[in-house]
Amino acid sequence: MAVYTEVTPAQAAALLQQLGLGELLELRGCPGGIENTNYFASVQAPDGARHEYVLTLFERLGFEQLPFYLCLMQHLAAKGIPVPNPAPDASGQILHRLLGKPAALVNKLPGQSVLAPHPAHCAQLGTLLARMHLAALDYPRQQPNLRGLAWWNQTAPEVLPHLSPAQAALLRSELALQNELAQQPRYHSLPRGPVHADLFRDNALFEGDRLTGVFDFYFAGCDTWLFDLSVALNDWCIDLASGQPDASRSHALLTAYQNLRPLSAAEHELLPLLLRAAALRFWLSRLWDWYLPRDAAMLVPHDPTHFERVLCARVAHA
Numbered sequence: 001m002a003v004y005t006e007v008t009p010a011q012a013a014a015l016l017q018q019l020g021l022g023e024l025l026e027l028r029g030c031p032g033g034i035e036n037t038n039y040f041a042s043v044q045a046p047d048g049a050r051h052e053y054v055l056t057l058f059e060r061l062g063f064e065q066l067p068f069y070l071c072l073m074q075h076l077a078a079k080g081i082p083v084p085n086p087a088p089d090a091s092g093q094i095l096h097r098l099l100g101k102p103a104a105l106v107n108k109l110p111g112q113s114v115l116a117p118h119p120a121h122c123a124q125l126g127t128l129l130a131r132m133h134l135a136a137l138d139y140p141r142q143q144p145n146l147r148g149l150a151w152w153n154q155t156a157p158e159v160l161p162h163l164s165p166a167q168a169a170l171l172r173s174e175l176a177l178q179n180e181l182a183q184q185p186r187y188h189s190l191p192r193g194p195v196h197a198d199l200f201r202d203n204a205l206f207e208g209d210r211l212t213g214v215f216d217f218y219f220a221g222c223d224t225w226l227f228d229l230s231v232a233l234n235d236w237c238i239d240l241a242s243g244q245p246d247a248s249r250s251h252a253l254l255t256a257y258q259n260l261r262p263l264s265a266a267e268h269e270l271l272p273l274l275l276r277a278a279a280l281r282f283w284l285s286r287l288w289d290w291y292l293p294r295d296a297a298m299l300v301p302h303d304p305t306h307f308e309r310v311l312c313a314r315v316a317h318a
């Protein structure tokens with residue numbers, strides 16, 4: 001259960017009152033997630049209707065980074081993209097403070113994650129990803145992807161001492177390749193904008209087979225659209241048992257994405273390298289969580305070897 005900071009019903013009720021949302025009926029600690037404290041809150045609105053919210057206390061992120069993520073969610077929601085919409089107080093503030101920590105209250109999206117997606121699920125995700133990219137084009141705030149190349153370069157030396165010679169060679173050569181790519185004009189020609197950057201299958205919900213929304217924007221940042229697409233392809237379209245890409249799911253996701261936002265010639269050319277970049281990003285972050293846990297009690301690390309296999313598969317297919 002991801003509750004690192006206990007919130008009492010009275011404390012949650014006071015925040016709901018402050019936001020004018022109504023009376024707290026029930027507060028439940030929320031299972032899943034490794035980064036933040038999450039509670040589900042059932043609320044009776046002043047008009048008597050019952051609404052479900054998610055109360056998040058941010059354990060990793062500070063007050064300075066959060067407006068980028070929360071305002072992006074607000075921007076996308078205002079354009080009809082099914083993402084959680086942070087609730088404002090009377091002065092329009094959507095970043096709150098609870099127990100000294102930054103906090104947000106968002107609507108709870110309906111549905112469940114589909115952890116074994118079929119091509120039809122991937123196609124819906126591809127469509128939504130393209131819609132999000134286009135809808136975020138006029139988002140005015142800037143913040144880099146804080147898990148981008150600069151972070152990879154900074155983090156690699158910390159994890160390298162823990163790796164076997166073969167793993168270290170792979171990490172060094174892939175990092176060198178990405179640093180070289182970042183110098184090239186064709187890389188700088190790629191379209192970019194605010195992107196989710198962590199759109200895994202556990203960050204999307206479906207009701208039956210219908211995609212009802214995506215959430216967890218707390219790794220979002222300005223980066224290439226192709227990187228974001230590659231992150232999604234490396235999760236939704238990979239066979240978890242073998243680490244190998246699944247051709248029919250990849251085709252479905254890419255085709256649906258391109259129906260709304262066709263890839264340029266440079267994007268087609270660079271997709272194999274960005275798939276390697278996206279695999280490297282999550283191999284590195286998982287290695288970092290695995291070997292250098294920030295707080296052992298707080299973090300249940302994901303298995304890094306999965307992304308080592310995905311990276312090897314992407315290198316082999318390149």
Ligand SMILES: Nc1ncnc2c1ncn2[C@@H]1O[C@H](COP(=O)(O)OP(=O)(O)OP(=O)(O)O)[C@@H](O)[C@H]1O
Binds near residue numbers: 038
């Ligand atoms: N707006 C929402 N609507 C519905 N469910 C949500 C929403 N936000 C979070 N959840 C639920 O809470 C769980 C944890 O949320 P989330 O993944 O954001 O936590 P986290 O600690 O930031 O996770 P992660 O490990 O993915 O970084 C999700 O798996 C999901 O079930």
Ligand SMILES: N[C@@H](CCO)C(=O)O
Binds near residue numbers: 198285286
């Ligand atoms: N999606 C990340 C976790 C951070 O949200 C991973 O699977 O490594």
